[in-house]
Amino acid sequence: MVNILVTGGLGFIGSHIVDALLADGACVRILDNLHPGAHAGMPSADPAAEVIIGDLRDPETVLSALRGIDVVCHQAAMVGLGVNFADVRDYVSHNDQGTATLLWGMDAAGFHGRMVLASSMVVYGEGGWRCTRDGQVAPPPRSTKMLASGRFDPLCPACGNDLEPEAVPESAPADPRNVYAATKLHQEHLCAALARERNIPLTVLRYHNVYGPGMPRDTPYAGVASIFRSALERGEAPQVFEDGRQVRDFVHVRDVARANAVAIAASRPAVGAFNVASGEPHTIGEMAHALWSATGGVAPVPVVCGRFRAGDVRHVFASPERAARVLGFRARVRFADGMREFAGAALREPAGR
Numbered sequence: 001m002v003n004i005l006v007t008g009g010l011g012f013i014g015s016h017i018v019d020a021l022l023a024d025g026a027c028v029r030i031l032d033n034l035h036p037g038a039h040a041g042m043p044s045a046d047p048a049a050e051v052i053i054g055d056l057r058d059p060e061t062v063l064s065a066l067r068g069i070d071v072v073c074h075q076a077a078m079v080g081l082g083v084n085f086a087d088v089r090d091y092v093s094h095n096d097q098g099t100a101t102l103l104w105g106m107d108a109a110g111f112h113g114r115m116v117l118a119s120s121m122v123v124y125g126e127g128g129w130r131c132t133r134d135g136q137v138a139p140p141p142r143s144t145k146m147l148a149s150g151r152f153d154p155l156c157p158a159c160g161n162d163l164e165p166e167a168v169p170e171s172a173p174a175d176p177r178n179v180y181a182a183t184k185l186h187q188e189h190l191c192a193a194l195a196r197e198r199n200i201p202l203t204v205l206r207y208h209n210v211y212g213p214g215m216p217r218d219t220p221y222a223g224v225a226s227i228f229r230s231a232l233e234r235g236e237a238p239q240v241f242e243d244g245r246q247v248r249d250f251v252h253v254r255d256v257a258r259a260n261a262v263a264i265a266a267s268r269p270a271v272g273a274f275n276v277a278s279g280e281p282h283t284i285g286e287m288a289h290a291l292w293s294a295t296g297g298v299a300p301v302p303v304v305c306g307r308f309r310a311g312d313v314r315h316v317f318a319s320p321e322r323a324a325r326v327l328g329f330r331a332r333v334r335f336a337d338g339m340r341e342f343a344g345a346a347l348r349e350p351a352g353r
Contacts, residue, residue, distance in 0.1 A: 003027045004264065005069045007056055007102065008076030010034065010043050012214050012348065013118065013207070016257035017073060022048050024261055031056065031065040035078065035094070043348065056098035062105035070113040071264050074102060077118065077187070080222060081178055081311050088179050095183035096190070103194045114201040114269045115191060116260055121168075121208045121249070121275070123185045125175030127316035128166030131156040139163065141177055147308040152242045154314060165247060165315040167281075170206070170273045170322050178311035188273070201269030205259055208277040208318050212253030212338065213345035225250065228288050228302070229342060237300035238292070244285025244304040247315040249277040252333035262329045270327050277318035278331040290336065294343030 004021055008014040009030030021028050028049040033056065034042065045051055054061035056076050066072075078087075078094045106115075131137050139154035156163055176182040188204055195202035211225035218230045228238035259276045263269075282290075288302035323329045 001025065001027045002070050002264070003029070003068050004071045004073055005029050005031060005065055006073045006075060007031045008074075008118075009049070010045060010051070011075065012216060013210060013253055013256055014075040015043070015045070015214060016212070016253045017075060017260045018049055019046065020254075020257040020261040021073075021264065022046055024265060026264075029065060029069065031061070032076065057093065057101050059101055059105065062101055063109060066105050066109045066111060069111070072102070072106065072111070072113065072115045073260055073264065074099065074115065074187075074191070075118045077184070079180065081180060081309060085179065091179050091183050095180075096186050099187045099190050103190055106200075107194060107198060111200065112198070114203070114264070115195065116203045116205060116263050117187060117191050119188050119204045119206045119273065120181070120184045121206050121277075121316050121318060122178070122181035123174045123176055123188065123206065124168050124172050124316055125177045125181070126154065126313045127168040127247075128172060129154065129163040130166050131159065131161055131163055133161060134158040136166075137163065138173070138175065142314065144310055147242075147310070150243075150306065152245070152308070152314060165317070167317055167319040168275075169319045170275060177313055201271050203263045203270050204273040205256075205263065205276045206273055206318075207256055208249040208251050208275065208316075210253050210256050211250055211342055213342070214253070214348050217347035217349060224284060225287060225291070225342065226347065228291055229347065232291060232295055232299040232343075235299060238288045238302040239307065240285050240288050240302050240304045241307050241309065241312070243306070244283060244288070244302075246284045246312075247281050247317050248284060248287075249279070249281050249317040250287060250335060250338070251276060251278045251331055252338040255331040255333055258332075259323070259327070259329045262327055266327065272326075274323040274327055274329075275318035275320055276323060276329070277320050278333070278335065279318070279320040280335050281317035282335055287339065290339040291343050294340045
């Protein structure tokens with residue numbers, strides 16, 4: 001039986017991964033610090049899993065959690081854009097220092113298994129863009145002045161023409177545009193350094209916009225799907241930023257859990273980065289209306305408010321082909337089905353900040 005450590009295994013995505021691994025017959029140990037941004041007290045967990053409540057930044061806790069482990073599935077992280085730049089120390093402490101301590105422990109314990117890392121599409125910054133004259137281009141970050149004027153789509157940095165968005169492959173250069181994105185890319189780099197040092201097979205799963213049952217409600221650290229869902233539940237109109245035409249790939253949490261289980265169970269480790277995405281891009285506005293429609297039209301209609309956040313990117317959606325070819329993974333939950341389920345699914349109560 002394979003012994004798997006899931007860091008952050010009591011969280012939104014981590015708990016679904018634990019369920020999937022237990023269903024596959026694995027022996028699972030969870031390490032979680034019950035961060036108040038994701039938890040209001042102790043959540044329920046399958047009694048088949050061993051649970052350690054402790055801080056990933058504590059060396060002794062990490063060494064204890066690693067005893068007898070064959071696979072490390074690293075999900076623990078602060079997520080989202082946060083409230084403002086004042087969150088930078090918390091993000092770096094939990095995401096970078098926590099990961100560094102975990103890797104230190106793996107090295108100190110002589111770990112020689114495999115590792116799966118939860119990364120994110122935010123490492124790309126903007127997704128793929130193509131100019132009819134200049135081909136593939138990488139537009140710079142959108143300025144506040146540009147956004148305030150209502151111009152949301154970036155222009156070609158070479159000729160100034162309009163651009164067409166494209167699916168982003170794993171080979172796209174990293175270009176993190178906010179603090180969370182920078183920490184996720186640093187996690188990738190730190191894990192890759194240990195993987196090279198100790199010859200550990202490392203699978204990096206770059207999640208796109210994950211949604212589904214168990215998302216935290218009413219917190220700035222949750223994803224946009226949860227924010228919209230919480231607004232509808234309160235009887236308020238979801239506030240859709242910019243013009244609502246930002247394109248994302250919404251992937252169901254059960255598919256994300258299955259991607260982790262597939263990566264762990266593969267007879268030969270799948271090394272490198274993989275987009276975990278549905279391959280079915282939709283706009284933020286479409287997502288808001290899908291959730292609203294699933295309420296039966298009882299809640300207020302979503303409102304396109306024109307507001308913006310400087311750290312946001314315009315379009316980012318993925319090519320799922322490498323994950324299909326190498327991992328044998330394709331998402332199964334269709335957008336319409338997943339949104340209908342999510343509209344009525346239970347959310348978790350965070351303690352807040």
